[in-house]
Amino acid sequence: MAINDDDNLQELEGLADQLDDKSPSFDINQLPKSFQTFLKDNAIDPQIYSIVRLPRYIRWNTHIPEPQLPTLAQLKQQLHTDDVWQVPGLTGFFGIGPTSTRLVDIPAYKDKKVFGIDLSSAVAVEALEIDKDDHLLDVCCAPGAKLCMMANLLGHQGTGTATGVDIAAHRLATCRSLIRKYKIGQRIRLYEADATTFSLTAPLRLGAKTLSKKGDSPPADDHSDSRNTDDQPPPAKKPKTEQAVQKPFWASRLLRTSGNDPVRLYDKVLVDAECTHDGSISHILKYEKWGWDAFESNFMDTHRLNTICELQRNLMKQGWAMLRTGGIMVYSTCSLTIKQNEENVAWFLTEHPEAHLEPVPLSSQLGIRLAEIKKVQTTGAIQDLMNQHCVRFDPLLSNTSGFFLAKFTKSAK
Ligand SMILES: C[S@@+](CC[C@H](N)C(=O)[O-])C[C@H]1O[C@@H](n2cnc3c(N)ncnc32)[C@H](O)[C@@H]1O
Numbered sequence: 001m002a003i004n005d006d007d008n009l010q011e012l013e014g015l016a017d018q019l020d021d022k023s024p025s026f027d028i029n030q031l032p033k034s035f036q037t038f039l040k041d042n043a044i045d046p047q048i049y050s051i052v053r054l055p056r057y058i059r060w061n062t063h064i065p066e067p068q069l070p071t072l073a074q075l076k077q078q079l080h081t082d083d084v085w086q087v088p089g090l091t092g093f094f095g096i097g098p099t100s101t102r103l104v105d106i107p108a109y110k111d112k113k114v115f116g117i118d119l120s121s122a123v124a125v126e127a128l129e130i131d132k133d134d135h136l137l138d139v140c141c142a143p144g145a146k147l148c149m150m151a152n153l154l155g156h157q158g159t160g161t162a163t164g165v166d167i168a169a170h171r172l173a174t175c176r177s178l179i180r181k182y183k184i185g186q187r188i189r190l191y192e193a194d195a196t197t198f199s200l201t202a203p204l205r206l207g208a209k210t211l212s213k214k215g216d217s218p219p220a221d222d223h224s225d226s227r228n229t230d231d232q233p234p235p236a237k238k239p240k241t242e243q244a245v246q247k248p249f250w251a252s253r254l255l256r257t258s259g260n261d262p263v264r265l266y267d268k269v270l271v272d273a274e275c276t277h278d279g280s281i282s283h284i285l286k287y288e289k290w291g292w293d294a295f296e297s298n299f300m301d302t303h304r305l306n307t308i309c310e311l312q313r314n315l316m317k318q319g320w321a322m323l324r325t326g327g328i329m330v331y332s333t334c335s336l337t338i339k340q341n342e343e344n345v346a347w348f349l350t351e352h353p354e355a356h357l358e359p360v361p362l363s364s365q366l367g368i369r370l371a372e373i374k375k376v377q378t379t380g381a382i383q384d385l386m387n388q389h390c391v392r393f394d395p396l397l398s399n400t401s402g403f404f405l406a407k408f409t410k411s412a413k
Pocket of ligand 1 (some may be wrong): 171275
């Protein structure tokens with residue numbers, strides 16, 4: 001099935017609206033045989049697809065001044081239910097239980113004061129510890145729920161920017177629509193590119209302001225770091241002209257003629273990798289309406305399944321090459337497979353001695369249960385670190401979409 005912009009927009013609104021509450025419980029025997037085999041091969045419990053009433057989550061659009069944003073009481077009143085709660089530790093982030101009122105119909109949503117984003121996705125963005133002056137790189141950014149939250153966290157005050165990269169133009173178009181819809185694009189630029197080779201460095205200017213002249217210039221070791229990173233073509237060696245000619249798919253007025261600082265790497269990188277999407281329950285179950293044939297050709301393609309881990313590793317590798325020393329990279333997928341999660345993290349830590357797995361601070365405060373980290377063939381030290389620091393959201397346990405994340409910091413080599 002060719003997925004067009006409208007489908008993509010629906011997909012994203014779907015993050016906010018999930019399945020409607022009249023959905024009957026789903027018979028897992030309806031899942032296509034190829035998918036059932038995939039689940040079995042990857043030790044994923046098919047029962048997760050019997051959960052059709054996961055809570056929905058929304059976040060304040062914090063580009064709007066706080067006094068205008070809806071309170072918990074107002075959201076309860078607009079949604080006609082008391083089953084709305086403030087998620088502990090996440091200001092302006094609310095869970096919504098079953099209700100017959102559609103989220104898209106409430107004033108707060110229509111006025112773009114809130115947008116839909118799953119709790120697990122929000123934890124991945126929070127793990128980046130975004131500061132107003134950070135330069136962010138969002139690898140695989142479309143359709144853009146996480147980029148919206150990243151833009152919100154950058155805010156209006158500092159000199160930070162966000163660069164989103166995605167290979168699919170139609171999905172980037174959805175991302176652009178969202179940015180416009182929520183009026184959060186002042187510091188964003190989007191590139192249509194293969195993120196496994198994307199090597200444009202952080203912006204040089206924000207409007208008339210030259211970014212690297214102030215106290216925000218890169219640490220001295222960024223030069224050596226970018227020269228020596230991995231076996232990727234080092235970003236600092238790219239001729240300026242080549243950097244200048246790559247036109248963004250879309251950029252805010254402040255970043256339209258910005259060019260790229262030849263030596264400035266990104267402070268934070270999110271690699272929300274392309275994956276088999278098996279943890280994204282609401283999305284998978286939409287194929288009940290759209291047709292399982294489309295699902296099989298979109299997701300169960302043998303070549304895709306055989307090459308997805310290689311793609312993910314290359315995305316991580318290039319994201320890492322674009323990260324400055326001292327920066328943070330978050331790797332995440334909406335898959336529950338061990339191969340796309342723990343095995344990739346163990347591989348990455350083995351390949352990159354300068355990568356340090358870090359705790360995800362919020363994950364223990366959310367008032368939900370997390371799943372155990374799976375065991376893989378690696379050293380005891382790496383397995384222990386993964387057990388302590390990686391985060392697995394499992395629909396059956398956590399009552400969220402299936403999601404995995406790992407947070408790394410980068411030290412000098
Ligand atoms: C899981 S989705 C990302 C979701 C997104 N981060 C969000 O929050 O809405 C994966 C994305 O990866 C993109 N993608 C796949 N291969 C890519 C590549 N080689 N380079 C860049 N993007 C890629 C897909 O087009 C898709 O939009």
